[in-house]
Amino acid sequence: MTEVKPDGVQGFRRARRILWVLVALAAIGGLILVIGTGGGDRKNGTAASAGLGIGGPFTLTAADGTVLTDKRLKGRPFAIFFGFTRCPDVCPTSLARMAQLRERLGPDGDKFDIVFVSVDPQHDKPADIGSYVALFRTPIIGATGSDEQLAQIQKAYGVIVRKVPVEGGDYTVDHSAAVFLMDRNGRFVTTIDYHENDQTALEKLRRIIV
Amino acid sequence: MHITTRAALAASLFAAATPLLAQLVTAGPLRIDQPWSRQTAPGQKAGGGFLNITNQGRIDDRLIAASSPIANEVQIHRMTVEDGVMKMRQMTDGLALPAGKTVALKPGGYHLMFMGLKRPLELGDNIPVTLRFQRQGAVTVRFKVRPITATSVSGGRHD
Numbered sequence: 001m002t003e004v005k006p007d008g009v010q011g012f013r014r015a016r017r018i019l020w021v022l023v024a025l026a027a028i029g030g031l032i033l034v035i036g037t038g039g040g041d042r043k044n045g046t047a048a049s050a051g052l053g054i055g056g057p058f059t060l061t062a063a064d065g066t067v068l069t070d071k072r073l074k075g076r077p078f079a080i081f082f083g084f085t086r087c088p089d090v091c092p093t094s095l096a097r098m099a100q101l102r103e104r105l106g107p108d109g110d111k112f113d114i115v116f117v118s119v120d121p122q123h124d125k126p127a128d129i130g131s132y133v134a135l136f137r138t139p140i141i142g143a144t145g146s147d148e149q150l151a152q153i154q155k156a157y158g159v160i161v162r163k164v165p166v167e168g169g170d171y172t173v174d175h176s177a178a179v180f181l182m183d184r185n186g187r188f189v190t191t192i193d194y195h196e197n198d199q200t201a202l203e204k205l206r207r208i209i210v
Numbered sequence: 211m212h213i214t215t216r217a218a219l220a221a222s223l224f225a226a227a228t229p230l231l232a233q234l235v236t237a238g239p240l241r242i243d244q245p246w247s248r249q250t251a252p253g254q255k256a257g258g259g260f261l262n263i264t265n266q267g268r269i270d271d272r273l274i275a276a277s278s279p280i281a282n283e284v285q286i287h288r289m290t291v292e293d294g295v296m297k298m299r300q301m302t303d304g305l306a307l308p309a310g311k312t313v314a315l316k317p318g319g320y321h322l323m324f325m326g327l328k329r330p331l332e333l334g335d336n337i338p339v340t341l342r343f344q345r346q347g348a349v350t351v352r353f354k355v356r357p358i359t360a361t362s363v364s365g366g367r368h369d
Contacts, residue, residue, distance in 0.1 A: 083296075085251065088258025088324075089289045090296040092248055093317050096359035128253030135251055135358040166300050168283055170325060177296040194291045 054180065054188035058153035060117065063130030063142035068115075070186050077208035078113040078141075079192070081179045082159050084120035085132045090177050090194060091116075098179065099138040101201055111209040117153065118144040119161045120173055181208045233363070237349040239267025240307070244363040245339070245353040247324070250331045257331050259284075259322035259339060259353050260363075264312040272344040274304035280337055282326030289319065298323075304344070317361060331355045 055070070062068040079098055083091035095116060102109035116133055118124035121144045124132075129142035144150070154161055162174040177194040181204055189208050192201045235242040245261035265271055276284040286301045305320060307313055315321050322339065324331075331337060336352040343349065354363065 085254045086256035086325075087296070087298070088248070088256060088287075088321055089298070089317050090291065092358050093361070096361070099359060123255060125253065128251065131251035132254055135249060137359070160295050164297075164299075167285065167302065168325070172298045174295055174297045176294055177291050178294050193294065194296070 054157055055182055055186055056156040058145075058156055059149055060143040060145040060153065061126050061149075063126050063133065065126055068141065068143045073113060073115070073141075073182075074186055075184055076113050077111065077184050077189075078115050078182050079179050079205070079208075080115040080117065080157070080182065082117045082119050082154070082157070082161070082175055084118050084173050084175070085124050085128060086120065087173070087175075094177065094179060094194065095133070095136050095140065097198075097201070099136045099140075101198065101205055102138055104198075104202060105205060105209075108206070108209055112205065114138070114140045116140050116142050117150075118142070119150055119154065119159075119175055121145065121147070121150065181205065183208055233352075233354065235349060235351045237343075238346045239265060239269075240271065240343065240346050240349065241266055242341070242349060242351050245351045246360070246363040247331055247337060247353040247355050248358045248360060249333050249355050250327060250358075252330050254330065255325070255327055257281075257324045257327060258317075259324060259337075260315050260317065261322075261351070261353070262312055262314050262316075263307055265307040265309050268309050269345065270309050271307040271346055272304045273307060273341060274344050275342040276322050276339055277342075278324060278337060278339040280328055280331070281324035282328070284339065285323045285325060287321050287323045289321065307343070333357065 057070050060068045081091075081094055081098070083094070085091070095114070098114050102112075102114070116129065118129050124144055126142070126144060129144055133140035133142040145153070150161075153159075157180055159176045160174070161176075163171045164174055165171045179192040181189045181192065183189050190204050192204055233244055241264040243262040243264065245259065247257055247259045250257045263273065273286060276286065278284050286305050287298050288301055289296065289298050291297075300323075301320075305313060305315075313320070324337075333355055335355040337355060338350055339353055340348050340350045356363070
């Protein structure tokens with residue numbers, strides 16, 4: 001024989017059950033967010049554990065000497081990559097690939113900007129970056145900044161940059177090899193990984209230019 | 211700069227301007243194949259060199275050093291991408307060339323690093339580089355300068 005409870009108690013229990021369901025849903029939702037963005041970003045060498053929060057305000061000097069800010073890039077999606085001109089392998093490979101992917105997108109290739117930020121201002125002056133990006137034969141916005149300005153954008157994008165000494169008093173720069181894809185409002189969408197195949201990279205680019 | 215080094219540099223640049231007939235150099239048991247580099251911009255103080263080295267002999271050898279009149283220094287490097295972070299490290303002990311094996315210096319792995327470029331590497335240049343091997347000694351080969359978008363001695367855009 002079932003026990004008959006007064007309405008008030010049953011109502012309280014129902015409310016409590018609904019609350020627990022909400023808590024569970026929120027937990028699952030949170031987990032999906034972490035898996036969906038966090039895992040991938042860790043793999044891409046960014047310090048940010050979740051995709052949320054990548055991007056934001058920055059101020060740099062463009063290759064032509066003008067001020068380049070996040071606001072100036074607004075209105076067009078962009079792909080942003082961090083490197084240095086003395087990097088003989090991953091930087092030219094990644095930028096050449098962006099140029100090639102842009103070509104493969106046909107007329108849509110003009111619908112996004114490619115931005116290259118040198119994290120080695122000691123060697124790379126804005127004009128040097130300009131002549132470097134010009135070699136890729138596609139418009140690339142080259143930029144760099146003061147140590148403080150670079151620290152700000154590296155933090156905003158969760159980019160890892162480490163100077164490592166080499167023989168002869170010189171140094172090389174370890175840095176995140178991912179290309180960050182941002183929408184027309186400067187919001188983070190996804191990254192293109194160094195090892196990722198072209199087909200996946202193309203699909204990702206199409207996502208930011210829609 | 212001393213007169214002698216300047217003369218040597220001029221001579222090497224003249225040699226670099228002459229067309230390359232073959233990109234295959236054989237020195238003892240070593241077969242050095244497809245040396246190439248990427249063009250650099252003025253102000254870009256370093257470049258990378260790539261090639262294949264096959265040790266056709268029965269005894270291991272080792273690439274221990276390299277030099278070129280176009281750079282202050284040439285180092286042997288290894289590039290890796292670990293957890294999304296690009297790392298470049300000098301191989302101070304050189305690069306092992308096991309008997310019977312081909313070792314490729316190519317984008318995404320090993321490369322020669324031309325540090326302190328004395329002038330930009332331009333399309334059409336054939337850069338002389340002297341490789342020093344532990345057993346075989348010194349061998350000079352010419353690195354064909356390709357577009358910055360190139361991915362191999364023949365691949366990539368804008369050939």
